[in-house]
Amino acid sequence: MNRTVASWWALAIVLVGVSLMAPLFMSGYALRFCTFVLMWIGLAGSLNLLTGYTGYLDFGHVAFFGTGAYVTGVLMLKVGLPFFPAMFAGAVIAAVIACLVGIPTMRLKGAYFAIAMLAFAEAMKHVVLELDGITGGGNGLSLPIYTNYTFFYYTMLAAVVFTIAVTYWFGRSKFGYALKAIREDELAADVSGVNTFSCKLIAFGISAFVAGMIGGIYAYWMTFLTPDDSFNVLLTVRMIIMAFLGGAGTVLGPIIGATFLASIEEILWASFAYTYLIIVGVIVVIVVLYIPRGIVGLIGEKLIKQYRRKGKSA
């Protein structure tokens, strides 16, 4: 047990170390690609915090990403706040909105929750479109321009490390256990003393905070936002696919899912645009039908079986 824990930590340290040093060897496109991968890890991780742990499938998660992006943009542009306070404000506002929306929405279950969140995200998009005096509406919002891409890499990396740390904490804390219990059987969790509603709401808030934070970094990095792109339902869809492909409710799942999908996208997309999306579709179908617990789950189960077999023969 101790040795495995030690090697996990060593792996984590190596990963973080490599990530920290990476910009020394990369620039331009490679750096941007890696920043995107980090962004996706963060977003998939954010969705995972909610969906992976509580089982609530959020089809409108992009709303928090978009909120973070737009709040950051507007605060920097109209109020003149520096980037970090603006980003932090964006994340906090995303979290507050999540909690407010969560109070009625979190009473819904399954498909109803998914549809309600989808409706919420679409409504948010149109609200941003309508508030064109503040957000630039359909004309888009152009942020102050900053092109130190290494800065964005490190900021994104920090956000991802934060996300993973939270996920790790979810995995082995009293609170995290409560969320997993909610996912497995909400009623049983409730009668066992878990304050299901508050727990769900807090998880929702944390998850939205992360998405909003990444949205803020994204906004400053991209320098130009439009509601259609910042609140695009396809972003939610990618978060979901990445989280489930890797293994929802695990620390490594979003990392593996996001890296895997972003990489095959990079390899396949240039040459086969539509074919790539068909392949993604096939992957989703295969994951659902054959490996519902994702890559991590698949490997994890194998390891457990091996471990057991060893235990028995010994």
Next chain:
Amino acid sequence: MVLKTEKVTKTFGDLLALDAVDVSLARGDILGMIGPNGSGKTTLFNVVSGVYRPAAGDIFFQGKSITGRTPHYICRKGIARTFQIAQPFSQMTLLENVLIGAMWGDGKSLSKGRDAAEEVLDFVGLGEKAHLVPDEVTTEDRRRLELARALATKPEVLLLDEMMAGLTPTEIEEVLVLLRQIHASGVTIFMVEHIMQAVMSVCHRIIVLNYGQVIAEGTPGEVVKDEEVIRAYLGDRYV
């Protein structure tokens, strides 16, 4: 009285599931509840444990009203329950299942909760299987798990919903031994049970529910002789 319901009523649409039910448990009681299928036994448990809000009536725990409170509040106050069909957290180990009860129902920290959970699992006889997941153990073990999770919340009152249905006589005997031990540790027990032999041997008192009404109450000996009970169970011609 540690637990008391006053004229508790619950309806589902037009159906009157509970009709002004009065039940009271003194500290140290083992109260059995019997009645035909659909007579409202599980509904009463659901109302007491906060799963349903009663349409009318009040529920008192240690003299204070807990009517309409949430299930987790009621659990933390000291009323734990099991489900008729075990509802384990299926992707968590047995230890983690019980840990939920210990941490959230009894307010323990993660590490203290783990010790407590191990203790409870040992007590119900699942200590060896702590690291399996519920799908890997038998139905009887899942019942024990259900019991362990409830016990881990350190309840004053334990509501047991058909713990013994479908078990073999030996298994029933084992469960009865457990129940006596639990009772001996000072827990008040309120149980729904169909296995009459079990009810007769362990319960101090029995209430009989039919169509949402308490039709009889008394010691096991009194209740089995009650005409209305016989009619409810077997039909008029056996009276």
Next chain:
Amino acid sequence: MNVFTFRGKRFCTALLILLLSMALSVTVYARDTFVFGSAIALTGKFAREGASLKKAYDFWAQQVNAQGGIEVAGKQYPVEIKYYDDKSDPRTTTKLVEKLITRDKVDLIFGPFSSGCVGPSSTITEKYKVPMIEAAGNARSLFKRGFKYLFCTLRPADELADPYMRLLVKQTPKPKTVAIIAPKSPFYLSAASGFETYAKKYGLDIVHYETYPVAMEDITPILQKIKAKDPDVLCVGSHTVVAMMVMKQSKEIDFNPKAYCFSFGTLGSEFPKELGDDANYILEYISISEGSPFEDPLFGTTKEFIGHFKEAYQSRPDSTQAAAVAGGIAFTRAIQNAGVIPPFDEAKRTKVRNELAKLDIVTAAGPVRFDATGINEANPLGIYQYQNRVPVCVEPDAWLEAKFIYPAPKWGDR
């Protein structure tokens, strides 16, 4: 633990070597072709528009190569355009533009489709000091950022409405009222605000102005509202599908403005094919026509250019396509003026950039002269009208191909 650290070390070393070799392998080899790059929408919501823009870039490149390439200091250098599909997604555009610049080491960049994609990707060309000429993002806001390396061969979006109004006020009876609608997206909104500005400028009364969500396909309720106000002119910030739906639904509710003005999207082959006779009488602006008095050594006269283009793609070049070709020629001339040969480095690109800024040329696809912000101020503007399913030039008088039909007949009389 010992074992692990050892492994970690070896892993790190391997990774280091790998990364170093990657870094070293991207050296630039001497080559005697010009390599252009473009991240352009071939899939996603702008797939159609992106593909038609690509056609124009390709058309230019083929013509250049057919003549042996771009001649610099007595030697001819063929051109090559490296494309990536940005899926109509601005995130991907930025990634691909950076890939084109840092990995593929292209010399110059052709722009993507739509302001939404030009916006973020132009900060990248700006950072790397690579000139980009684009023909599909002419919203003013993009050119207020003080960028030095971004050029647009289209006229600013808000000026495009001029020829419509200029033409309309010449008619008798003179139209008095205008209704303007557009979906809420930069491309359409800037067109709509242009319509607004010029309608006011020419003394027309705006009786209705409404923008609506891009996803909304049933615009009958809006048209009905407008119908009740009975405007003389309907102006639409449009692309193909918007224009198609406006015509179809106007017919359904028997809405009869005297003129339909679309900002974009009707000159491709789809519009007349799908609508048939219902496409008639609508207007779209254009920067060149067969009657335009322009020529250049590459394509000859504008008439010849349009003829070749039609031969290749079965449709007239629309405004963005013409601008894209003009952009190609602008690059050629700037390269020649700067006298630089491939491959480009920062100094050479800066030279090209400075030449672009000074450029004042006429091409078969229209004149090019960039103003201080980088947007083309030289293009004259004209108008096409569909008559018998064919677009013909009706403005300005110098380019005239047919007489403008005004007012458009009512649906019942067609």
Next chain:
Amino acid sequence: MLLQVLLNGILIGGIYASFAVGFSLIFGVLRIVNIVHGEFIMLGAFITYWLYSIFGIDPFLSLPVSFALLFVGGYLLQRFVINRIIEAPEIMSLLLTFGLSLIIVNIALIVWKGDYRLVNPEYAGANLELGTLIIPYIRLATCVFALLAVGGLQFFLQHTNTGRAIKATSQNKEGARLQGVNPARIYAITFALGAGITAIAGSLLSMSFSVFPAMGGDYLLFSFFIVVVGGMGDLPGALVGGFILGILQSLVTNFIGAGLNYIVIFLVLYVMLITRPTGIFGRGLIE
């Protein structure tokens, strides 16, 4: 004016209702949220488009073809793919049908390109003028056909053995099984019916709106709205939901502004979900 606004809403509402009914039926019986729904609409529309543009077949005559093709396709899809996760948690069916939808849309994009197409027969723009009221014939006809299709479905469910078996399965799966109904077969037939009727709706839509491979997405959103308002699994409710959506859109666009259209729709959807998840008639399913 108000009358015209309401009329527009009703005419469009009929088509909305017809594509939401299939969605509601499938949810009511199989308890899955079928994301492929939008693609059924798209396929129906393309069938009509091709029959019209290649063979010149009148769009209304292509309705049975759309129905038949999608019926078969839906049957196979359910029997061999979706049925495998029918007992799994809802998230799984959402994800699975989403994956299928990605596959279908992108195959369509490869085969048919992203072009926008119209089914524009001779009589497309004709209309009936009643005083100041204008009724486009084609919208009237599509609305009537949509209602006929929904009525036919309802008749089938109530008056045939298979229909009754479907209803029984939706109410109580175990009970139906005990009476000799094979749920897998019923599921497949239900799914096929849902797909077929949705394809008819797609065919009808193609006469008023543009046809392109990615068209399904927005209609899927509308379906959510209608089915939530009408009550999940409540077919007459879906009909009413369709009309409500049509009228609401028409009213909002006319009297408030097109920009707020979607905001209002989504707010209503949202509020309905939270305050009345069983739909306006309270007959919808909740878990």
